[in-house]
Structure formats: C-alpha cells, structure tokens
Amino acid sequence: xxxxxxxxxxxxxxxxxxxxxxxxxxxxxxxxxxxxxxxxxxxxxxxxxxxxxxxxxxxxxxxxxxxxxxxxxxxxxxxxxxxxxxxxxxxxxxxxxxxxxxxxxxxxxxxxxxxxxxxxxxxxxxxxxxxxxxxxxxxxxxxxxxxxxxxxxxxxxxxxxxxxxxxxxxxxxxxxx
Amino acid sequence: xxxxxxxxxxxxxxxxxxxxxxxxxxxxxxxxxxxxxxxxxxxxxxxxxxxxxxxxxxxxxxxxxxxxxxxxxxxxxxxxxxxxxxxxxxxxxxxxxxxxxxxxxxxxxxxxxxxxxxxxxxxxxxxxxxxxxxxxxxxxxxx
Numbered sequence: 001x002x003x004x005x006x007x008x009x010x011x012x013x014x015x016x017x018x019x020x021x022x023x024x025x026x027x028x029x030x031x032x033x034x035x036x037x038x039x040x041x042x043x044x045x046x047x048x049x050x051x052x053x054x055x056x057x058x059x060x061x062x063x064x065x066x067x068x069x070x071x072x073x074x075x076x077x078x079x080x081x082x083x084x085x086x087x088x089x090x091x092x093x094x095x096x097x098x099x100x101x102x103x104x105x106x107x108x109x110x111x112x113x114x115x116x117x118x119x120x121x122x123x124x125x126x127x128x129x130x131x132x133x134x135x136x137x138x139x140x141x142x143x144x145x146x147x148x149x150x151x152x153x154x155x156x157x158x159x160x161x162x163x164x165x166x167x168x169x170x171x172x173x174x175x176x177x
Numbered sequence: 178x179x180x181x182x183x184x185x186x187x188x189x190x191x192x193x194x195x196x197x198x199x200x201x202x203x204x205x206x207x208x209x210x211x212x213x214x215x216x217x218x219x220x221x222x223x224x225x226x227x228x229x230x231x232x233x234x235x236x237x238x239x240x241x242x243x244x245x246x247x248x249x250x251x252x253x254x255x256x257x258x259x260x261x262x263x264x265x266x267x268x269x270x271x272x273x274x275x276x277x278x279x280x281x282x283x284x285x286x287x288x289x290x291x292x293x294x295x296x297x298x299x300x301x302x303x304x305x306x307x308x309x310x311x312x313x314x315x316x317x318x319x320x
Binding site for chain 2: 042043044047067068069083146149150151153154157160161164165167168169
C-alpha cells in the first residue's frame with residue numbers, strides 16, 4: 001500500500017490573493033513605457049506588456065493559476081492606473097514646457113500633419129478651429145476628461161490581450177476559485 | 178464568473194469586443210469626425226500613410242493594428258464555432274511574432290516600403306494566433 005506523502009494542493013480563494021505588488025509593477029511599468037517616446041508609438045504594445053507583467057507578478061507571488069476573466073479585470077486596474085499617471089505627467093510636462101500659450105505648439109503640429117499628405121487638410125482645420133490659442137481652466141478639464149476616457153479604452157483592449165496572454169502562459173499552482 | 182471559464186462563450190466575447198473595435202474604426206473614418214479619430218490615439222501611432230483611407234479620410238488605426246484586431250475577432254469566432262480540444266501551444270504564437278518581426282525588419286532595412294499586403298498578412302496571423310493560444314490554454318476547459 002502506497003501512502004500519499006504530499007498534501008493535495010490548497011485551492012485559493014480569488015478574493016484573498018495579494019494584489020499590491022502586482023498592481024504597483026503593472027502600473028509603474030505601463031506609466032514608464034507610456035512616457036518613453038519610441039515605446040509609446042508601438043500601438044498598444046505598452047498596455048499589453050504592462051498587463052502581462054501584472055499577471056506574471058500576481059500569479060507568481062500568490063503561486064496560483066487564475067481564470068482569464070479575473071486576469072483581464074486585475075490587469076485592467078493596474079494598466080488603467082499607469083495610463084492615468086502617464087497622462088497626468090505628460091500634461092504637467094506639457095504645461096511646464098509650453099505654458100498656457102498654444103500658438104507655437106499649434107504651428108508645430110500643423111507642420112507635422114501637413115507632411116503626412118492625404119487627409120491632412122481636415123486635421124489641420126480641426127486643430128486651427130478647435131484648439132484654442134490660450135488654455136483656460138475649462139479647456140484643461142475637458143482635455144483631462146477626454147484623456148482619461150481614451151486611456152480607459154486603450155487599457156481595456158491592452159488588458160484583454162496582455163491579461164489573457166498572462167493567464168494562458170503563467171500557471172504557478174492550482175486554479176484559484 | 179462561470180461565463181469566463183467557458184471557452185466557446187469567451188471566443189464569441191472576443192469576436193464581439195474586437196469586432197466592435199474594428200467596426201468603430203471603420204465608422205470613425207466613415208463619419209470623418211476628428212474627435213472620434215483622436216479617441217483612438219493612445220492605441221495607435223495613426224500615421225496617415227500607414228492607414229486605409231475612406232474618401233480621403235484615414236482610418237484611426239493603422240493597417241497592422243486593424244489586421245491584428247480583426248485576427249483576434251476572427252480567431253475568437255472560429256473558436257466559438259469549432260471549439261477544438263487540442264492545445265495550440267507556443268509554435269504558432271512564436272511563428273506569428275516572428276512573421277511580424279521579419280516584416281518590420283525587412284521594411285527597416287529597405288527591402289520594401291510600406292507594403293500593406295505583408296502587414297495585413299502578418300497582423301492577421303498574429304491576431305488569430307493570440308486568440309487560439311489564449312483560448313486553448315484557458316485553465317478551465319468546460320464548454
């Protein structure tokens with residue numbers, strides 16, 4: 001008769017898993033990559049990498065395997081926080097560089113868009129008509145809300161891809177319920 | 178949360194989510210709204226010469242992004258219908274990533290310039306490969 005020498009693996013509760021370190025790593029990495037000029041032009045890759053890292057740390061630190069829905073939700077929280085932080089830092093850096101006078105900035109953007117050729121006229125018209133010459137408090141609030149919304153949208157799709165990949169690749173123990 | 182443990186349903190969810198994204202990109206180009214165009218700005222570089230155009234208006238996502246998201250939607254739908262029992266491992270995912278890296282590299286060294294066909298092919302391959310990889314390796318295999 002053989003005896004079982006090992007205890008069966010404990011099934012962990014999803015609500016009891018520690019998320020702090022994974023959240024910090026995921027959000028800080030997303031924020032950092034979002035501020036690096038070359039990386040943040042590679043489509044939503046930095047959101048996907050941030051989401052993947054979140055799940056990598058989450059499953060490794062808790063030694064569990066997690067369901068894909070939970071992975072997407074947790075990675076979304078971290079990536080969204082990182083994206084918001086990157087947006088805030090970018091905004092503060094922009095204001096400290098350009099100030100509230102946008103005349104020079106508009107000219108620079110129009111020149112860049114004009115080089116793109118097809119479809120540029122409408123974008124130039126939009127910039128000249130919609131972006132004010134001087135930023136006031138109302139414009140800053142509208143831009144902040146719009147930026148948060150766009151960051152949320154990008155975070156959702158980045159988390160769906162990166163979180164799913166993390167859940168599929170990294171399995172560190174029994175499936176948490 | 179049992180919905181998220183059913184591979185077939187999750188495949189259809191991926192189809193809906195990414196299909197909606199591609200449809201929204203098409204709708205944005207169709208409407209010509211610049212505000213909607215900027216809504217997609219965190220998701221793509223939006224260089225006009227690398228985008229499809231509709232009546233002179235560029236799509237808000239580049240060709241490769243559109244192909245990847247379409248691939249994810251198509252892969253999800255195929256999984257929703259077929260629900261294969263085999264595990265699609267690293268082979269296809271690494272192959273798709275390599276195809277995109279080779280395409281990117283060849284363009285950088287000047288072998289060709291801004292070729293939509295290779296971007297669409299490599300992007301679709303990557304999208305389908307990611308969808309199959311994730312769905313086939315889901316921890317729960319019910320459904």
